[in-house]
Amino acid sequence: MSAPQESAADAAIDLPNDPLTTERLGELVGARLQPGDTVALSGTLGAGKTTFVRGLARGLDVDDPDAVSSPTYLLVIEHDGEVPLLHADAYLPAKLEGFLDDGGLEYLFDPAKVVVVEWAELVRNHLPDKVLWIELSVPPELGRRVSMRTQSKGDFPWLADFRTIWAQR
Ligand SMILES: Nc1ncnc2c1ncn2[C@@H]1O[C@H](COP(=O)(O)OP(=O)(O)O)[C@@H](O)[C@H]1O
Numbered sequence: 001m002s003a004p005q006e007s008a009a010d011a012a013i014d015l016p017n018d019p020l021t022t023e024r025l026g027e028l029v030g031a032r033l034q035p036g037d038t039v040a041l042s043g044t045l046g047a048g049k050t051t052f053v054r055g056l057a058r059g060l061d062v063d064d065p066d067a068v069s070s071p072t073y074l075l076v077i078e079h080d081g082e083v084p085l086l087h088a089d090a091y092l093p094a095k096l097e098g099f100l101d102d103g104g105l106e107y108l109f110d111p112a113k114v115v116v117v118e119w120a121e122l123v124r125n126h127l128p129d130k131v132l133w134i135e136l137s138v139p140p141e142l143g144r145r146v147s148m149r150t151q152s153k154g155d156f157p158w159l160a161d162f163r164t165i166w167a168q169r
């Protein structure tokens, strides 16, 4: 039996039935990210991943956050800014894996940029250890449930206070 992950950090937030709240949550996360950070998004089609990334791009202060759209058939879309954002999609995991194996790994996990991967659970083994996992789901009462998790508390130290930050926004 493996040891429990005592040092893991997590936070769950329930959002109302309004896409702007998903963007706003992404914005608060984006504003806290540092160059070299990786965000792994999971959740079914329509859960709000791309909506979240649009907000994250705004929080990160990229040049044109409204240009964020689904990268499914492009694999990776780069958004310029002081800290550039690489927006990747693993919906077609074999395609992204092929890209990562052919040198894409070095391109994607650039210490000067932030990378966000949609459908990240499909390429879990290709991701670095320090990852902010964010799962979006649609509860029966609609809105969205957002669960955030890291492997160790020190990876994204602000996560411990994030629920408070969200409540006081
Ligand atoms: N909190 C929310 N409440 C209601 N609808 C939402 C919420 N967040 C996002 N949506 C909507 O869900 C739909 C799918 O969002 P999208 O970001 O494209 O999902 P994904 O990238 O996970 O497939 C969009 O119409 C978006 O506006």
Ligand SMILES: [Mg+2]
Residues within 6 Å of the ligand: 049, 050, 051, 070, 118
């Ligand atoms: Mg999407």
